[in-house]
Structures are given as C-alpha cells and as structure tokens.
Amino acid sequence: MSYSAPTKQMQFLLDHVVGMADVAALPGYEDATPDIVAAILEEAGKFASEVLAPLNWEGDQQGAKWSEEGVTTPDGWKEAYTQFAEAGWNGLAFSPEHGGQGMPGLLSAAVQEMWHSSNMAFGLCPLLTQGAVHAIASHATDELKQAYLEKMVSGLWTGTMNLTEPQAGSDLAAVRATATPEGDHYLVKGQKIFITYGDHDMTENTIHLVLARTPDAPEGVKGISLFVVPKFLLNADGTPGARNDARCVSIEHKLGIHASPTCVMSFGDNEGAVGYLVGEENRGLMYMFTMMNEARLAVGIEGYAVAEMAYQRALAFARDRKQGPVLLGQDTDVTGIVNHPDVRRMLMTMRSQIEVARVMAYDCAAAFDFAGHHADAEVREKFKRRGELLTPIVKGWSTEVGVELCSLGVQIHGGMGFIEETGAAQHLRDSRITPIYEGTTGIQANDLLGRKTMYDGGQGVDELLADMRITQDALAASGNPDAAAANLALTISIDQISNVSQLLLKEENPAVAAAAASDYLMLMGYATGSWAMSRVVLATEQLEDKAFASLQLALAKFYFDKIAPHAGAHFLAIENGQADYYQIDQAIL
C-alpha cells in the first residue's frame, strides 16, 4: 500500500486556516517563502512515499535485533537514514547557527506528519534527536555545543532521552542513576529503560542525554542533573573514538513499532560511563521540560499521522472491495463498500478528526514559532502560554483519537483487517504507544488542568476563548448557511469550555480535580475541534477549487453533527461531579 502525502490538504490549512504567512513574516523566517514551503512539502512527500513507506511493513515484520555487538535495524533502514540525513531533512527546523535550515516549526509539523504516516518506527529516530538537540542548544556549554550540535543537527549522529528507570516510571522524583564528578567530567552509573533508538547501526555515534543524581544532590526532582553521554567518546579532532561504558543490554518485545529498538540501557557497568554536565547541577528536570513540550507536540502529530495512513489504506480498500448492493453513489459505477452509508460514516469519522487534529497541532507549532520569534515580548509571552496550553491537548486528544481511528481503520476492512498482511492492524499496534510515551494521557490531563489552567487562574483558557469568540463574530458576519451551522456548534463549544473551566477553577479538593482531568482534556479536544472546523468553514470562502471546498464543508458539517457531541458526554461526566465512588476501598474492587 503506497502512502500519498496529503499536501493539498496541508497547504490549504497552512495558508488559509492557521496563517503560514504570518509565521513566515516573523524575524528569522525570511526564507520560508511560499515557493520554498510548497517545494519542501512536495519533496518531503516524495521522500516519505518513495523511501520510507516501502520499508514500513517489512520493518515491522523483521523488527530490530539485539546482539552483544549492538542493535541492528531492519534491511534498508541504514540506507534510508543516510539518505534522510544527506537530504537535510534532519535539520529542517533547527537554527542555522548549528547548521539547520531555520524553517518554522509550523512547516516542520507538516513535514513530521509525513515521516510518521509513512513509517512511524523510522520517524521516531529523528524525533528523539530533535529533543536532544534542543536540550544541548538551550542549556549546554559552548564547548559541548561545538562538539555535538552540528553533527546531531545534520543527522550524522542521533540523540536519545534517558529518563525512565524500572522502579520509577513516570515519577522522575524516584530516579536513582548516579553521576560522580571526576576531573572535567562525571562517571554515570545506572539503568534506564524504554530508551528509543538507545542503540542502532544507522550512524557512527549516538548521543545519550541522561538524568542522574550527583553525590550531594537533594532528594526528589530538585536533585536531578542532566548529562551528555556519547556512545563513543570523541577524539581530539572531534571524531568518534573509544567506546564509552554505556550499552544496550536488551531490547523490548513490543505490541508495535517493532523496527524502533526500545532499549534497556546500562551505564557504567565497568569503569563508569563518561558524561558531561549540561548546564548546572540539580536543574536537569527543568532542562528536560525544555524538550518535553516539543516532544509532546511531536507525539501528538504521530497520533494523527498514523491515523492518516490508516485512513488512506481503509479508503483504498473501501473503494476496491465490493460487497452487497450499495445505497450511495448509484449514479456512478463505483460499487465498492465506500458507498455503504456506515462505511462512509467511518471514513468521515476518520478524516474529519484527522483534519481537526492537524489544525490543533499547527496552531500549537505556530504558537511556539511566535513565542520564539516575535519582536514583542508580550506577544511572545502570550503565544508561549498558548503553545503550552495546546501541547497537552494535542498530545492527549490526538493520540487517544488516533488509536480509535486506527481501530476504525481495521474495522472498515472487516475480517481482512485482522489479518496482519493487510497492514491495517500494524497501524493500530503502532499507534497504541502514542497515548503512553512522553507522558500518558493522564499526565497530559493533569498538566492541562493543573499547570496550564488552574495554576495561571485560567488566563490561557480565557485567551483561547477570546480567539474563539473572534471566529464566532466572523461566522456571524459571513451570512452563509454553512457559517451559521458552524456558529451553532462553536457557541456550544465555547459555553462548554467556559463553564467547565470555571467549575474546575473553583474546585478545592485535588482528588476531585484529578479525577476530572481526563474528561476535561477530552472535552477541550472535541470543543477546540469545533473552533478548528469553524475556521475551515470560513477559509473555504477563499477557495477557487469548488469540489475541494465542498469536501471541506462536508467534513466540517460532519464534525459538528457527529463528532462534537462527544464533548457533551465529557462535559456531563465532569458536571455530574466526582462522587464518593472514588473513595471505595480498592481492596473490594
């Protein structure tokens, strides 16, 4: 099954819905001209469909392999990665200061979707390098930057993030790995688990970013420091030299993303792994958060990217597969199940929510572009708040919905969907990790409700609502019937967000708030989805391609009618209150 990048759809959303032009007008993004943006989308689409997509199924079947000598990736992966790096894809959104192309994060969001749609297990490798680059670029000494950044930006070396330990999971306060100072470096000791691409054979070096505690560090999260631990120590000329004492001791047997090695990493089994402190001691957690917003946005993109591939596969099958008399499209000669109303419902359920998730991710990426590049500090601050508010929604909602849609992709295939060779099942298996890693949905929900809503007294949410009301006014002014229908849906969404946020801001019992957080996150997703689709409706007025415009209007209307009502279920779940059922003794559950 081939992948075809939805560049037309992307270009429409970038140009007419999220304002690519405004982002390109920011200082530092002068190169992101319309021509360049279009060319990059075009080329990325080609690379994804011609180089990455053909490796996806075979990569899943072969999987990554571990041996004493190290991890090997499936046939063709090393060559594809080399092409990927040589074509400059790895450095797309990195600063030109370190050899990147300095393109906006907004454009990078569109391009990343293509990597993950065509081959999520492959796309994870640059995703992790990106996080590591940001941590070093933002917090490390010039010496470390000079030694590592350019080669990681180009993709010559890859990066990893080593947070989790077996006993600690998501609770970083429980991290036990140690780092003992010795001369100009530290000796790192400890075991880390779930390390994506912790070892592989695609590049000559791998740079680990590792959380560990120095000897006198305070307990808990305030005693964690961040270290650069290269697989191969560097020679005086900067090339990889002696093997460091950091090894992958095993890889996991997983439900999906088989080709992406998930490593158990052991640091310092022998003489101690040489590590270099990033920034100051005990500030490691703060540095990790630098990477985390971006990594979470990237995983949110994965969520709908895999669903996009599942959609393309399901649509192709539904066009081809004949079964019983069809009820739609009798005037065409298409007799595939795509013309069964219930199959059409499933396909539009997929496509409309993928579109909403895409707009949300673009909004989030654009917000960070404004936050990083706008001339006015107050505007930067506002967009930072916006990006940080949207991040847990993009990560949480788009991955939860992404799994549902991949499951629907299986369903559309009927019995064939359950057969591995069909390919639909792989997308479901792959997607299932996205609501888990980089912080589970529960963690995103706590982040959204706690740190991003209650902590600032609802300022970020109020600003979002203000922007939604501007769209409301535009819909009211438009006067066309599609805009009126959108306005109805958007009004409900605004009321839901406003009421439920006020309700939760008043909540004083932390257990009650925590129990409501997941419903709050899902409500925010579905309701801001109405905002996204309202802007799509307005944007169609600018379109000359009438068939494409009518499809966009149909997807928007479908979303308002069939999908947005799910917000109401989560609204009621919160409003009905968090009764004493949570206090039932766990022993009798």
Added chain:
Amino acid sequence: MSYSAPTKQMQFLLDHVVGMADVAALPGYEDATPDIVAAILEEAGKFASEVLAPLNWEGDQQGAKWSEEGVTTPDGWKEAYTQFAEAGWNGLAFSPEHGGQGMPGLLSAAVQEMWHSSNMAFGLCPLLTQGAVHAIASHATDELKQAYLEKMVSGLWTGTMNLTEPQAGSDLAAVRATATPEGDHYLVKGQKIFITYGDHDMTENTIHLVLARTPDAPEGVKGISLFVVPKFLLNADGTPGARNDARCVSIEHKLGIHASPTCVMSFGDNEGAVGYLVGEENRGLMYMFTMMNEARLAVGIEGYAVAEMAYQRALAFARDRKQGPVLLGQDTDVTGIVNHPDVRRMLMTMRSQIEVARVMAYDCAAAFDFAGHHADAEVREKFKRRGELLTPIVKGWSTEVGVELCSLGVQIHGGMGFIEETGAAQHLRDSRITPIYEGTTGIQANDLLGRKTMYDGGQGVDELLADMRITQDALAASGNPDAAAANLALTISIDQISNVSQLLLKEENPAVAAAAASDYLMLMGYATGSWAMSRVVLATEQLEDKAFASLQLALAKFYFDKIAPHAGAHFLAIENGQADYYQIDQAIL
C-alpha cells in the same frame, strides 16, 4: 497472571438482577437448582483458572501451526481440550436428548464468559461446535442427528461453520461453492476462508457445516443449501474412517487469537468432498440464522469476557505499582497507582461497563430460555422478540466497548502495557476480532434498526421500554437516594430510546437510516445499560454483604454519571440528521 472467576458478581446478577429462579422454574430446567448452579459456577471457575488460563499466554506466543499433515495446536491444548470434554463442559446447555446436561442458556452464558476470559483462543472451539450442533439438531434428518450429535455434544468431535468465501465476505448472496448430488450424498467443491478451528489436532474428527449451491439453485441467498461435511467419513459402526476431500490449505497470520487456527478450507480439490444435505435444498441461509443469534450472543460475551481479564490484570498491576504520591486512600497503606484518581476512573470505567454488558448478555440468554421453554406460546413469542432485539446490542455494543476497555487496560499499565510479556496487549489484540466476526458492528446495527426495529414497527422496542418503565416505577417507590439518582438516569435513557426510535421509524430514505444505524446501536447499548444498573441498584436492597452492596452502588453511580452520557452523543449524532455529506463523491475523499 492468574484468572479469578468473578463468581460472586455473577451469582449476584443471576439471582437478584436477571431472575435465575424464574428461568430455573421453566419446564425442562428442573435440574438447575440453586445448589447445582452454584456448584457449576464454582467448578467452571476452577477449570478456567487452573487449566485454561495457564495456557493462554504461551498459546499466543506459539500459535497454531500448519503443515501438509494438518494443523497443530500449541503445547498442552489437546490435553486441556480432552479434559474439557471429559468433564462434560461441552454439553452443558445442550438437550439431554443428545447427551447434554440441559442447563439453561443463562447459566451457560455465565460459564462461557469464564472460558473466554481465561483463554479466548481456546473458548472459540466449543463456541463453533455449539453453532454446528444447533444447526444439526434443529434441521437435519434423524440419521444425521444419530450419526453426529452425541459425539459433538460430548465434545469428542468439534464443529465448524463454513460461510465466507474470498470474493463474498459478509455477502452470502455471492457464495459460489457447489454441491452436486450423487446417490445418498452430495459432492461439495469450493474454497472457504476464515474458518475457525477448520483443522486441528485436538479431536479424532471435525464436522464442517458448509454453505453451497446445488446445480439448479436460484441466484442469490435463496439458492444456498447447508451441508454436513465430516473431515473423516464414518465407518458403518459410526467411527471415523476414510479421509474426506476437505483440507485446510493454509492458516492466517493474525493480530490476535494466535492459538485459534483460522483456516482456508478447500473442499473437493480431488474427487469431491462428500457432504450430506441438512434439511431441504435452498433453505441453508435460514438454517444458518438459527445458529447465528446464539453465536452472536456468544461473541458478545467474548467482548466483555476478554475485558474482564484485562480488568483483573490492570487492577493487580495498579495495586502493585507505586508511582508518585497518591491522592486517594491515604488512610490505608496502599500506595499503588490504584489510588491515583485517574487510574481509579479507568478501572471503574472498565468494571462498570463489564457489569452492564454482563447483565445485557444474561437478559438476552434468559430471553431465549423463556422463548424455548415457557409453556405459553404468546410469552415464548414475546421473549423471542426480546432475545432477537438484544442480540445485536449485545454483539455490537459489548464488543465495541470491550475493545475500548482492553485498550484502557493497556493504558493503565503505562509503558509496561506496550511490552508483550506484560500480557495486557494480548487482550487488546485478541479482542479486536470480536466487533468483526459473526457479523461486523455495521451488520449488527443494520439488523437492530432494520429487522429488529423498523420491520416490526417498533414492537420489540416498545416492549423493552415498557419493562424499563416498570423499573422506573420500582425506583420511584423505593425512596432511597441511590434509587432517585438511578431514576434520573433511567428517565433520560427511556426518553432517548423512545425519541430516537420514533424518529427513525418515520425515516423513509434507506441510506439515511443505514447511516444512523451504528449510532442507534451504540445509543441502545448505553441507554439499556442505565436500565441494567437501575436494576442493580434495586437489587442491592436485598444484599446482606454491605461492602459488596456499596461497591455495586458505586459502580452504578459511576455508570450513570460518567458512562451513560455517551448515549447523548449518539442521540445528537442521529438527531442532527444525515446531511448531504454522505453524498460527496467518493473520488474526492
């Protein structure tokens, strides 16, 4: 991970919610005394946890294996099956006339759950035999009955159902397999796919029930006949003799239920497979429907049975796993994530919906018991309608929700859930087939809305609503605050079912009705769930175990507050109407 049969929960629902005593009072069920019922649940629970559960994970890893000589099941399966048959479990609900124990289908529903919770891939084998037994018992000649029934009832031989062909899928009108009369039998030729346990090494014979066309049969579904095609032809003394020309030519590589061989069966590659006509020619489809309600109920049971195992695993993990400070249960020394509010929310989401699905399946099974055994023909007719109305809801809703809950079971494990060895992922993989086989959710939805609602002018739904209103009156009469909360939820559910059924009964465009069918099915599931939980609330008044009663009330309240609101989303999806978005040309999707 051990499985522990929820016998206490089952016994409560059987005795106090669905009326086991009324079923046991039906003519023919005299043996189903309370003592016998309790003993059977107890023994079945033991067999499931001691014999079947230990084979589940290893069976998934080994999978069934194909060779020219036939299919082999994983280590220990043959022995377990022999024990299963020898203990008499296969014949539990079959008529004593053919060697069965004649227990009510209601009890059998409870017992079947245990097989599927502990080992779904194993449980499928008797599930298919059951369908085959019913087809033969209901429609075959005495000669065929005598030759096959007793050995299939005892489990000495297993049965299969051969409907699907590669080009036909769910569309039986397109069946092409042929059956040519020759003397006292027919020669059957053709290929069938997705044949569960089409070949295996656990028994000395396998009896295939095969749909095929006789030479002069009319086109479409009116020209299909049903045949018995044994793997080994019978000797004069009834023992298995010569190999018949029916072979498994390959097995599928599937997402889940790896130990259950899904066979491509080839009939008549050489001299033709000897088959015996069941009933009359051209009535095969009607005979298949005989089995189908029961098989669909059984798959609905699978849906929540797998979720029950996923729940038990997630609960055990959540009690054991420590991570960060807990917000609930501070007065106990349990610091596991079970005391994180969001984890508690997920666990109760699982348990409350499993309970609702269990009540629905019990109601459906009890209805068929009444339909088969009640002395009064009018009562039988009414309960037949009830069983047939509930069947697509049980099959459709409980399997869709079952997949969601198995996915939630993975989520509760965090990163560990994605690791195959943890076991949570297997439940998700296994469960994913349940909304597909025995008719996809779309097919169930069409059955529910078309044949079970519109076809009889809503009579079955009206009768259901009448029973729900009786519960409403009982809640109003009860006067305790839990009953008042239940009444609120039940009233909403009754209104939703009533309004939406009336709306759809008036719908004249078949495409619009078909597009609404899935939302109708899901609404019916969530809304009848409120009825189930309302009866649970009333039933707690009879309980002496106050801790157990408070758990039941907590689960019910959780369901009313958090789960039942999903009915509203499906209600709005239908009410918002089926606009022209379905008419968008599929070519631009």
